[in-house]
Amino acid sequence: MKKITVLCHTVKVSPRRSNPQTRSALVDIAARLLSDEGPQALSARRVAAEAGSSTMAVYTNFGGMSGLVHDMVYEGFARLETYFSHVGRTADPVADMVLFGRAYRHNALTNPHLYAVMFGGASLAGFSLTAEDRQYGRYTLTNVVECATRCIEAGRFRTGDAELVAHQMWTAIHGLVTLELGHYLIDPCNADVVFEAQLTGLVVGVGDTLEAATRSVKASRRRLKKEVQSTRPGPSVEEEPASARRS
Amino acid sequence: MKKITVLCHTVKVSPRRSNPQTRSALVDIAARLLSDEGPQALSARRVAAEAGSSTMAVYTNFGGMSGLVHDMVYEGFARLETYFSHVGRTADPVADMVLFGRAYRHNALTNPHLYAVMFGGASLAGFSLTAEDRQYGRYTLTNVVECATRCIEAGRFRTGDAELVAHQMWTAIHGLVTLELGHYLIDPCNADVVFEAQLTGLVVGVGDTLEAATRSVKASRRRLKKEVQSTRPGPSVEEEPASARRS
DNA sequence: TTTTTTTCATAACGCTGTTATGTCAGCTCG
DNA sequence: CGAGCTGACATAACAGCGTTATGAAAAAAA
Known part of the structure; x- marks a missing residue:
C-alpha cells in the first residue's frame, strides 16, 4: 500500500533542488582556503560559513568533507x-x-x-x-x-x-x-x-x-x-x- | 623572602619523578598502534588508556602528542x-x-x-x-x-x-x-x-x-x-x- | 613528621565531522 | 489557487579530537 504511493510520486514530483551557486561557492572557497592557508584551514564549518550556509550544505552537495575533497x-x-x-x-x-x-x-x-x-x-x-x-x-x-x-x-x-x-x-x-x-x-x-x-x-x-x-x-x-x-x-x-x- | 626559599629548595628537593615504565609503555603502544592500525589509531586517549594512564601522561612525558611522535x-x-x-x-x-x-x-x-x-x-x-x-x-x-x-x-x-x-x-x-x-x-x-x-x-x-x-x-x-x-x-x-x- | 614539588586523574574547554530534527522552499497536480 | 510531497538546509546535538585547568596524590628532602 505504502510502496505503491511512493512509486507514483517518485515519477511525478520534482522537489526542491540544491542551489548551484552554493555548490560552486563551496568548491571555490575550499580551493582558496587550501591554497592560501593549507590543509588545516579546511573544515566544514569554515567553508560553509564563508559560503553563507550551514555545514549541511556540504552534506547535501557532496555527502561530506570527503566528497568535497574528492571533487577537488x-x-x-x-x-x-x-x-x-x-x-x-x-x-x-x-x-x-x-x-x-x-x-x-x-x-x-x-x-x-x-x-x-x-x-x-x-x-x-x-x-x-x-x-x-x-x-x-x-x-x-x-x-x-x-x-x-x-x-x-x-x-x-x-x-x-x-x-x-x-x-x-x-x-x-x-x-x-x-x-x-x-x-x-x-x-x-x-x-x-x-x-x-x-x-x-x-x-x-x-x-x-x-x-x-x-x-x-x-x-x-x-x-x-x-x-x-x-x-x-x-x-x-x-x-x-x-x-x-x-x- | 619567597625567592630565597625557592633557591634553597631547588638545590635540595627532588620531588616526584615520572614513572619510566609509563614513558616506555606509551612509546611502545603508540608504535604498535601505528604499525597495526595506521595513523588514525593514534590518539592521546587511546594510547593513554592502553598504558593504564590518563592523557596527562602524554603531556608530562612528551609535552603532547606531537612530542610523542617526534620521539618516534x-x-x-x-x-x-x-x-x-x-x-x-x-x-x-x-x-x-x-x-x-x-x-x-x-x-x-x-x-x-x-x-x-x-x-x-x-x-x-x-x-x-x-x-x-x-x-x-x-x-x-x-x-x-x-x-x-x-x-x-x-x-x-x-x-x-x-x-x-x-x-x-x-x-x-x-x-x-x-x-x-x-x-x-x-x-x-x-x-x-x-x-x-x-x-x-x-x-x-x-x-x-x-x-x-x-x-x-x-x-x-x-x-x-x-x-x-x-x-x-x-x-x-x-x-x-x-x-x-x-x- | 612537615613541606615542597611534580605527577597525573578528572573535568572541562574549544575544535572537528557528522547526524538528528524540524522548518522552509520548490515543484506538481487537482 | 491551495494542498501535498519531497528534498534542501538551519539549528542543535552527538561523539570524537588535543589540550588546559584544577586539585589530589605521590615522592623526595629536611
Missing part, C-alpha cells in the same frame, strides 16, 4: 592531463619526454596540497584516495608511455618496455617533486639543480647518449614557458605561488 | 642510519651504492607510516617536521655522498659533484618507495620490477656502463639479506609486514 582531487587529475595535452609532439621525442617531466613538476608546484593527495598518499579532511581513485589517476601516465614508445622507435632509448620506462620517469620525478614540496632540497643541491641533473640522468639511464640528452634537456627547457606554463587549465584550484620559483 | 620519528632516523651502517664497503662501490638504495627501501617498507612523516611530508597526530628536523634527518645522506665519491674515484661514475649524485639516487628511490607505499605501482610494472630497472638506470645515468651496472645491481641483490635484512635496529617501531613483499 579529480579536478587536479584533469589539470595535469591538460598540462600534458599541451606538450607538443616534435621530431625530438626525448625532448618531449623531458617536457612531460617539467609539466608534471609544474602541476605539482602549482597545486602542492592537492598533489600531496593525488600522488603523495596524503589524507586531506579525512579523505584519502581509494584504490579505484589511484588507478584512475594513472591515466595521465599514458601520455608518457606513448612518448617512451616513440623514443624507443627513434633509437634514442634501448629496446624495451615503454611502460616500464614511463614508470622510471614518473617515480623519479615524483620523488624529486615530493621532496621539493617538503622543503628537503636546499643549496647547493637545491631542487632546480637536482631536477636538471636528474632529467639528463634518467634519459641516459635508459639508453640515450649524454650529448644528445643534454641537447634534448636544453631544448625542453626552452619550450617550458610556451607549452606548459602559459597553460591555464581553468580557475586555479590553488593560486600560483607568490614567489617565483624560477629565477 | 627521531628513532626512525636512527634506524635508517643503522641499516646504512651495515652496508659493507667493498671493492665494488657501485654495488655498495645500489645496496644503500635497497637499505633505504627496506627501511621504508619496514616502517611505512613513520617513513611518510620522515620524508613524505605527512603530518601525524598533528606533528609535522620542522625545518630543523628535516635537515637533521638528512644526515643519513652522508653515507650515500661518501659512496658516490668512491664511485667517481673508481671511474665508474662521471667526474662530478658527489653530493649531487647522491641527491639523484635519493630523490629517485624516495619517489619509487613513496608510490609503492601508496599502492600506485601494480602489475605488470609493480614495485619490484620498477625498482630493479631504476637501480640500473640510475647508475648508468651518472656514468656507469650497462654491463657493469647490471653486474653490480645483481651483486647487491645477493648482499641484501645478509647486510640489511638481517639487521635488527632494536624493537621494531612498526612490525615487519605480515605478507612477504619479496617472493
Whole structure:
C-alpha cells in the first residue's frame, strides 16, 4: 500500500533542488582556503560559513568533507592531463619526454596540497584516495608511455618496455617533486639543480647518449614557458605561488 | 623572602619523578598502534588508556602528542642510519651504492607510516617536521655522498659533484618507495620490477656502463639479506609486514 | 613528621565531522 | 489557487579530537 504511493510520486514530483551557486561557492572557497592557508584551514564549518550556509550544505552537495575533497582531487587529475595535452609532439621525442617531466613538476608546484593527495598518499579532511581513485589517476601516465614508445622507435632509448620506462620517469620525478614540496632540497643541491641533473640522468639511464640528452634537456627547457606554463587549465584550484620559483 | 626559599629548595628537593615504565609503555603502544592500525589509531586517549594512564601522561612525558611522535620519528632516523651502517664497503662501490638504495627501501617498507612523516611530508597526530628536523634527518645522506665519491674515484661514475649524485639516487628511490607505499605501482610494472630497472638506470645515468651496472645491481641483490635484512635496529617501531613483499 | 614539588586523574574547554530534527522552499497536480 | 510531497538546509546535538585547568596524590628532602 505504502510502496505503491511512493512509486507514483517518485515519477511525478520534482522537489526542491540544491542551489548551484552554493555548490560552486563551496568548491571555490575550499580551493582558496587550501591554497592560501593549507590543509588545516579546511573544515566544514569554515567553508560553509564563508559560503553563507550551514555545514549541511556540504552534506547535501557532496555527502561530506570527503566528497568535497574528492571533487577537488579529480579536478587536479584533469589539470595535469591538460598540462600534458599541451606538450607538443616534435621530431625530438626525448625532448618531449623531458617536457612531460617539467609539466608534471609544474602541476605539482602549482597545486602542492592537492598533489600531496593525488600522488603523495596524503589524507586531506579525512579523505584519502581509494584504490579505484589511484588507478584512475594513472591515466595521465599514458601520455608518457606513448612518448617512451616513440623514443624507443627513434633509437634514442634501448629496446624495451615503454611502460616500464614511463614508470622510471614518473617515480623519479615524483620523488624529486615530493621532496621539493617538503622543503628537503636546499643549496647547493637545491631542487632546480637536482631536477636538471636528474632529467639528463634518467634519459641516459635508459639508453640515450649524454650529448644528445643534454641537447634534448636544453631544448625542453626552452619550450617550458610556451607549452606548459602559459597553460591555464581553468580557475586555479590553488593560486600560483607568490614567489617565483624560477629565477 | 619567597625567592630565597625557592633557591634553597631547588638545590635540595627532588620531588616526584615520572614513572619510566609509563614513558616506555606509551612509546611502545603508540608504535604498535601505528604499525597495526595506521595513523588514525593514534590518539592521546587511546594510547593513554592502553598504558593504564590518563592523557596527562602524554603531556608530562612528551609535552603532547606531537612530542610523542617526534620521539618516534627521531628513532626512525636512527634506524635508517643503522641499516646504512651495515652496508659493507667493498671493492665494488657501485654495488655498495645500489645496496644503500635497497637499505633505504627496506627501511621504508619496514616502517611505512613513520617513513611518510620522515620524508613524505605527512603530518601525524598533528606533528609535522620542522625545518630543523628535516635537515637533521638528512644526515643519513652522508653515507650515500661518501659512496658516490668512491664511485667517481673508481671511474665508474662521471667526474662530478658527489653530493649531487647522491641527491639523484635519493630523490629517485624516495619517489619509487613513496608510490609503492601508496599502492600506485601494480602489475605488470609493480614495485619490484620498477625498482630493479631504476637501480640500473640510475647508475648508468651518472656514468656507469650497462654491463657493469647490471653486474653490480645483481651483486647487491645477493648482499641484501645478509647486510640489511638481517639487521635488527632494536624493537621494531612498526612490525615487519605480515605478507612477504619479496617472493 | 612537615613541606615542597611534580605527577597525573578528572573535568572541562574549544575544535572537528557528522547526524538528528524540524522548518522552509520548490515543484506538481487537482 | 491551495494542498501535498519531497528534498534542501538551519539549528542543535552527538561523539570524537588535543589540550588546559584544577586539585589530589605521590615522592623526595629536611
